[in-house]
Amino acid sequence: MSLLSRLAGLFEAGHAAPPVPTYEDWRFTPGKALRPAAVLIAVTDRPDHPQGPGVLLIHRPSNMRAHPGQAAFPGGKIDAGETPVEAALREADEELGIPPDLVQVIGTSDQYRTGSGYDITPVLAMIPPDLALRPNPTEVAGWFEPPLGFILDPANHVRHQATWEGRTGHYIEILWNEHRIWGVTAGIIANLAQRMRWHD
Amino acid sequence: MPYVPPPDLAALSLAELAAEAAARRLPPLDQWHPEKTGDSEMRIAADGAWYHQGGPIRRPAMVRAFSSLLTRDAAGQHWLVTPFERLSIAVEDAPFLATDMEARTDDAGRPVLAFRLNTDDVVLLGPDHPLRVAGTADLPAFYLAVRHGAEARLNRSTYGQLIDHALATSAPDNLAVESLGARFALLPA
Numbered sequence: 001m002s003l004l005s006r007l008a009g010l011f012e013a014g015h016a017a018p019p020v021p022t023y024e025d026w027r028f029t030p031g032k033a034l035r036p037a038a039v040l041i042a043v044t045d046r047p048d049h050p051q052g053p054g055v056l057l058i059h060r061p062s063n064m065r066a067h068p069g070q071a072a073f074p075g076g077k078i079d080a081g082e083t084p085v086e087a088a089l090r091e092a093d094e095e096l097g098i099p100p101d102l103v104q105v106i107g108t109s110d111q112y113r114t115g116s117g118y119d120i121t122p123v124l125a126m127i128p129p130d131l132a133l134r135p136n137p138t139e140v141a142g143w144f145e146p147p148l149g150f151i152l153d154p155a156n157h158v159r160h161q162a163t164w165e166g167r168t169g170h171y172i173e174i175l176w177n178e179h180r181i182w183g184v185t186a187g188i189i190a191n192l193a194q195r196m197r198w199h200d
Numbered sequence: 201m202p203y204v205p206p207p208d209l210a211a212l213s214l215a216e217l218a219a220e221a222a223a224r225r226l227p228p229l230d231q232w233h234p235e236k237t238g239d240s241e242m243r244i245a246a247d248g249a250w251y252h253q254g255g256p257i258r259r260p261a262m263v264r265a266f267s268s269l270l271t272r273d274a275a276g277q278h279w280l281v282t283p284f285e286r287l288s289i290a291v292e293d294a295p296f297l298a299t300d301m302e303a304r305t306d307d308a309g310r311p312v313l314a315f316r317l318n319t320d321d322v323v324l325l326g327p328d329h330p331l332r333v334a335g336t337a338d339l340p341a342f343y344l345a346v347r348h349g350a351e352a353r354l355n356r357s358t359y360g361q362l363i364d365h366a367l368a369t370s371a372p373d374n375l376a377v378e379s380l381g382a383r384f385a386l387l388p389a
Contacts, residue, residue: 001240001252001280001287008282012227013265104284197261 003047004126007196008106011124014195015107025114025187034119038084039075039188040092041122042103043148044129054145056127057181058095061141071181073122073188074098074140084108084121096143097134103127109195112188115164122188146176151189152198209316214304217314220322226268229348232283240280240287242266246353248297248318260320267319270295272349296352298323298344301361311369313362313379315344317352326380333388340388362386 042056062069074095078087085108089100109122135143150156151174158173160182172186181189212220243251250257250266257263269280270289278295280287289295300316313325323329323346332351335341342354342362354362366375366386375386 001242002238002285005238005240005280005282005285005287008284009269009280010262010265012282013268016225016227016268018225107283197259197265199259 003043003045003053004104004106007043007053007124007126010196010198011106011109014197015109025112025184032117034113034117036078036084036121037076037118038078038088038091038121038123039073039185040088040098040103041073041109041124041188041192042092042098042127043125044145045126046129049129049147051147052149053126053147054129055148055151056096056098056133056143056145057179057185058135058139058143059141059179061137061139069141070183070185071144071179072185075120076139077118078121085123088121088123088125095136095139097136098127098131102131109188110191112184112191114184116184118184120184120188122192124192144177144179146179146181149198150174150176151181152193152196154190154193154199157186157190157193206316206320209300209302209314209322212302212314214306214312214314217302217304217312217322218324221314221324224268224321226347229269229271229281232281234282234284234286236285238285238287240289242280242287243290244278244292244295246293248355264319267295267321270348270350272351278350294343294351294353296321296344296346296350298352298354298358301354301358301365303365310381311378313365313377315352315354315358317346321346323352324380325377325382325384327382330382331377331384333384333386335388337388340386342386 044054046053057071058074060070060072074092075088076091085105089103092098093100104126106124112120156174159170160173161170171183172190174181174186241253250263271281272278278289278291280289297318298315299318302314304312306312315323323344329345332343333340342359343351346352366377370376377384
């Protein structure tokens with residue numbers, strides 16, 4: 001079975017059920033107007049890698065206005081007239097130089113509403129391994145590729161408590177090598193792990 | 201994600217059984233028409249166990265996920281269908297196994313037979329999920345239509361439950377069961 005079919009099979013089976021977003025951004029304020037955004041969860045086609053396929057994540061530059069310094073999926077705001085898939089492919093091309101025609105889209109997952117005012121649609125896709133990526137320095141400080149199996153493993157999703165504007169909530173943190181994935185991105189990953197039972 | 205086993209069939213009311221049967225959300229296989237075909241390198245043994253490249257698949261959630269993609273074509277070949285590819289899968293007997301049965305009566309007094317599958321699904325016997333009897337009179341084999349042409353074979357204990365129910369509700373020389381308004385003879389055709 002190809003990796004694409006395995007991913008697509010688990011994705012479709014997992015998304016047939018109604019959404020159960022266990023991890024919403026606890027800072028999200030109902031009633032606040034949200035800007036639509038999309039991110040690309042680009043899985044690298046490495047069927048024979050000992051740790052399995054990887055996922056592309058970027059570090060945002062520390063001087064960026066929105067989510068500075070954080071690990072994130074490539075992505076951004078959806079422009080007028082764009083679908084979430086089109087926006088995710090455009091942003092991944094702009095930020096990392098991933099040619100859209102090399103991206104095999106598998107599907108869109110549960111939307112994630114952030115406390116910072118975005119309504120994010122995650123787009124799961126597969127890309128060829130070892131693409132010559134060209135990070136755009138204004139939006140990307142660097143990129144890394146943790147194994148999909150590592151980030152989807154609930155055992156690696158550590159819950160932390162935090163207080164913000166007098167409210168207390170939880171967020172997820174995923175540590176891989178020297179990289180810290182938390183906040184919005186870890187929340188999206190935790191939701192996807194509920195849908196795609198990569199491990200159990 | 202820890203695996204949470206479903207409640208015991210015997211503990212469920214008819215309404216709960218019907219809710220479980222309806223609750224299984226399935227991918228929209230009918231909407232996909234992949235042109236590409238391939239081999240899943242998977243096999244489902246007669247005891248319901250799944251194998252990939254010869255090794256057992258030990259994750260129940262993985263089996264449940266892939267079992268929702270199963271179809272069988274008119275020639276009897278089973279496939280796993282995704283939007284991209286249709287993958288052949290070898291099935292020794294039937295892809296599902298029915299592992300438990302409960303008889304209930306609906307508000308109108310009609311019998312309803314509910315089956316639990318090895319994939320945790322609940323299937324209500326009836327016009328949408330008929331029973332097929334194969335084998336011989338001495339050694340019958342019972343198959344329950346699950347979905348997309350794929351069937352569940354009743355395992356030995358479930359087959360025993362079915363026969364006991366039929367003995368209690370029909371003539372011994374003409375064993376049959378009724379469920380959801382349909383009647384199924386228990387002798388091989």
